Amino acid sequence: MLLFLVGADPAMASSVEGVRLWQAPDSLRLVFDLSDGVDHEVFELDDPDRVVVDLEGAELEEALEASTEDTWVEEIRSGRHGDGRLRVVLDMERSVSSKTFLLEPNEEYGHRLVVDLTSESAKEEEQDSLMEVVREAEENQQGENRDLIIAIDAGHGGEDPGARGPSGTHEKDVVMQIARRLEKRVEAAEGMTPLMIRDGDYFVALRDRLRKAREAKADLFVSIHADAFENSRAHGSSVYALSQNGATSEAAKRLAKSENEADLIGGVRLDDKDETLASVLMDLSQTGAIEASLNVGQEVLENMGGVNELHKSDVEQAAFMVLKSPDIPSILVETAFLSNPSEEQRLRSSAHQKKLAASMMSGIRSYFRDNAPPGTVWAEKDFGTAEHVVSNGETLSSIAQDYRVSPGRLRSANGLDDDMLRAGTTLDIPGGS
Structure with missing residues (x-):
């Protein structure tokens, strides 16, 4: 349990209104909700391992609480420094490095100070887990031929809740439940190995989702979402692929813009020139992957039509950042409209989640029956015929x-x-x- 007990100074301009911790396998994010921007400094100490956050001219109007359970943080202490700064000290269970940045208000949050903590040993463990998926795919019971690797991406997470339904359902929660059901089906299928891009409630930047799939040599990337629209009567399932030549409809363009803003809501520093260059270079080698994405997307869409009404009968295209892999067929599945009260209730139903996962799986199987990469179990002559x-x-x-x-x-x-x-x-x- 995190507890701040600091006397407020009425002369100070910025208030700390809340704090959240999000633990991912390879990083920990500490987020301060602020009434305004604040000058700050973050540094690490060792023996024992600590992280110190100094906030200039910040006040606390009341004690703030946040859970540190299942995180790298053992205890958090705070107090007023001699020069008037609010000092927060995190006692850590491991050595970490830190980076920090301020985020301007958006539709989801006000001012935020984000402190990202990373651990080299945790990064190595995360990389080992990706390679374990590759090894598992290579060491299947067939011996000579590897499994297909299916990357399953539950959209949003952590700081980024995604859409909210009329009853308060968070998109990040229902799509994770559906993703886990799809993972179970992929795991049970002969000749397939699942890779979960997000395996808990934490934020993963869009480019990091791509990176994880590519490092694991995935054969397919499926990003699962639940749409929202200002008109609560909008309904149905949709499937999207990347476009390099403009969106196929205004609705697709709107949706891509909304999904691409996940990084702004989840919290990403947007001044990394290397990341921008990498994105431009990937755009130049996309054509083959887009064609394959349209094919697998159509198979998935047609199968989903058996369990839910379709919003569009064909795969649509737009400039989705999360689909910009140059060498992996990639689709984004909008399972239903979370903004529609009836569809929100169905999305919360375990029975309906199972049907959605089963329909996606049927589409994936149909695609790979005719398009299995050489050297995979599914490329065997008599498999699945x-x-x-x-x-x-x-x-x-x-x-x-x-x-x-x-x-x-x-x-x-x-x-x-x-x-x-x-x-x-x-x-x-x-x-x-």
């Missing part, structure tokens, strides 16, 4: 019996959690046992 479209009254057991495979193998090959089948679903039939 037999298909069966479920008819009314058919059961998993009866279909398994017809094709002389076990129900367990049929369930595993299609990433099914149970034996429930919906008429019209396309099943992959594994080779007989």
